Amino acid sequence: MKNPQLEVEIRELKLRHAWGISRGVATSKENVFVSIEHEGIVGMGEAGPNSRYDESAESTVDFLDKARTLLNKYPLWHFEDLGWAILEQAPGQTAAKAALDIALMDWFCKKHDLPLYRFLGLNPALTPLTSFSIGIDTPERMQQKVHEAAPYPILKIKLGSDNDEAIIRAIRAVTDKTIRVDANEGWTDRQEALEKVEWLATEKVEFIEQPMPAAMVDETAWLRERSPLPLIADESVKGSKDIHQLKGVFDGINIKLMKSGGIQEALRMIRIARSLDLSIMLGCMVESSLAISAAAALSPLVDYADLDGNLLLAEDPYRGVTVAEGKLMLTDVAGVGAVFNEIDG
Ligand code: MG
Numbered sequence: 001m002k003n004p005q006l007e008v009e010i011r012e013l014k015l016r017h018a019w020g021i022s023r024g025v026a027t028s029k030e031n032v033f034v035s036i037e038h039e040g041i042v043g044m045g046e047a048g049p050n051s052r053y054d055e056s057a058e059s060t061v062d063f064l065d066k067a068r069t070l071l072n073k074y075p076l077w078h079f080e081d082l083g084w085a086i087l088e089q090a091p092g093q094t095a096a097k098a099a100l101d102i103a104l105m106d107w108f109c110k111k112h113d114l115p116l117y118r119f120l121g122l123n124p125a126l127t128p129l130t131s132f133s134i135g136i137d138t139p140e141r142m143q144q145k146v147h148e149a150a151p152y153p154i155l156k157i158k159l160g161s162d163n164d165e166a167i168i169r170a171i172r173a174v175t176d177k178t179i180r181v182d183a184n185e186g187w188t189d190r191q192e193a194l195e196k197v198e199w200l201a202t203e204k205v206e207f208i209e210q211p212m213p214a215a216m217v218d219e220t221a222w223l224r225e226r227s228p229l230p231l232i233a234d235e236s237v238k239g240s241k242d243i244h245q246l247k248g249v250f251d252g253i254n255i256k257l258m259k260s261g262g263i264q265e266a267l268r269m270i271r272i273a274r275s276l277d278l279s280i281m282l283g284c285m286v287e288s289s290l291a292i293s294a295a296a297a298l299s300p301l302v303d304y305a306d307l308d309g310n311l312l313l314a315e316d317p318y319r320g321v322t323v324a325e326g327k328l329m330l331t332d333v334a335g336v337g338a339v340f341n342e343i344d345g
Contacts, residue, residue, distance in 0.1 A: 004038035004071040008064050010057045013288060014314040017145065020136035022160030022186035023052065029286040030057040032096070033317070034064060036103045038076055043107025043335070044318075045294075047099035048258045048285035048309070052235065055095050063089070063096035077111070079104050083264040094238060094261040095285075101262025102294045106335040116263070116297040116336045126300035129326035130307045131156040131180055139163070139170030146174050153326040154178045154206075156306055160186015164196060168203055180306070182209040185235050190219040194226055201228040209254060209281075210234040221249045232281055232304075240268045243276065252279030254306070257295050258287070263336075270301050284309040293320030294336035296328045317341055 014028045032047040047064075049055035067089045074082040086100050109116050117124055132152035134145045136159070149155060157171060160183040171179065181200055187193040193211050200208065207230040212220045214236040224231050230251035237246060238259040246253065253273050260266045266282075273280050281304040282295055292310040299305050305328060310316050320338030322329045331337045 002038075004036050004076055006064070006068045006071055007035045007037070008061055009033045010061065011317060013286065013317075015286065015312055016314045017135065017141075017312070018137070019286065019312060021158045021182075022136065022184040025136075026286075031287065032057055032060040032064070032099060033290070034099045034103050036071065036076070036100075036107050038107065039111070041107055041110050043076075043103040043105070043110065044290055044338070044340075045099040045101070045103030045106065046288060046291040047095035048287040048291060049095040050258060050285055053094065053238070053259070054092060059093060060096040060099070063093040064099070066090070067096070067100060076104060076107055079108055079264070083262065087261050087265065095258045097261035098257045098263075098291070101264055102257065102291060102336055105263050105294070110335040113334045115330065115332055115334060116294065117300065117330055120267075120297070122297070122300040124300065124330045127296065127328035127330060128299055128302060128305045129154055130305040130323060130328055132308050132311065132326075133182075133306065134158065134171070136161050136163075136167070139166050142167055143170050143174050146171055151325065152308075152323070154180065156180045156182055156209075156308075159183050159196075165199070168200065172203055176204065179203070179205045180207055180209065180304075181205050182234070183211045185210050185213040187211050188213060188216070190216075190222050193219075193223050197223065197227045197229055205229060207232050207252070210236065217245075217249055224249060224251070230279065232279070234283065237269075239265055240272050243269060243272045243278070246278070247276050250278070252281060252303070254281040254283040255302070256283045256285065257291060258285045263294060263298065266295075266298060267301075270298065279303045281306060283307070286312055288313065288318045288338075289316050289320040289341070290318040290336070290338040293318070293331070293338040296321040296330060297337055299328055
């Protein structure tokens with residue numbers, strides 16, 4: 001029988017607005033799309049490489065080229081064995097690993113004619129609300145983005161510049177929605193971080209994501225002891241092996257397929273975090289509706305969702321999960337829940 005065929009393609013995804021976080025600004029993103037064709041079924045996957053983790057479209061393609069022989073070593077329906085082989089192929093490059101794992105699970109679920117959430121035994125009515133992220137910009141432009149985010153009941157505000165207080169005041173002048181704050185490791189002084197968190201607690205903020213750099217573990221634990229708001233780890237946690245050391249440092253973790261290396265590892269992380277009484281958020285990078293739909297299929301298992309990477313795109317090459325008044329609405333399409341968008345793609 002013919003071996004599975006892997007195809008890899010880099011695609012530029014244009015953003016609706018320049019996207020600013022504490023590390024920099026971007027107007028488009030290069031993601032890598034893969035397909036695995038076997039026995040007449042095509043599984044699709046996506047990598048959203050992130051320079052924070054030493055990834056690029058090129059490093060992703062390089063990993064995929066080296067990993068393609070794994071598809072000949074294991075039958076696709078042994079996705080457990082194949083999934084481990086992909087994770088252990090080389091360190092890092094988790095976005096590339098996620099693309100393969102998403103494609104593998106997409107193939108398997110299509111083969112069995114099941115949406116991923118049904119294969120996992122999950123209730124689609126239990127999806128959480130997703131937040132909508134407002135990137136760092138001038139306070140005036142951030143106000144404009146808040147107006148455009150009218151359909152979304154929860155906002156995630158990126159902080160970590162010198163302008164934090166002015167930004168929150170500007171946003172509070174135009175909305176009283178629940179706000180989640182993501183500092184993206186932007187605060188490097190623990191006393192200053194505490195003062196910011198204490199002030200934010202008076203501004204109807206629900207929690208703070210990654211206030212301090214991942215390397216500042218002791219300072220973050222110090223902050224958490226005094227913080228009136230829960231602290232959620234993002235850059236401090238990639239895979240399941242990172243979670244145990246976060247107990248006492250954070251109150252919860254932000255799981256992303258692009259950090260974990262795929263669906264299978266994200267599921268392990270959800271179970272470990274639950275066993276440690278950590279709250280769980282499911283987040284994303286800038287991704288099309290393909291990878292976002294795959295993550296959304298797991299969302300009935302988590303407390304918070306921040307699955308808006310596709311909503312930031314000017315054109316989306318896929319369609320899948322939608323958002324209704326903030327709530328993630330899963331599709332009944334077999335596989336991870338997305339189809340190629342022939343109109344825009
Ligand atoms: Mg974050």
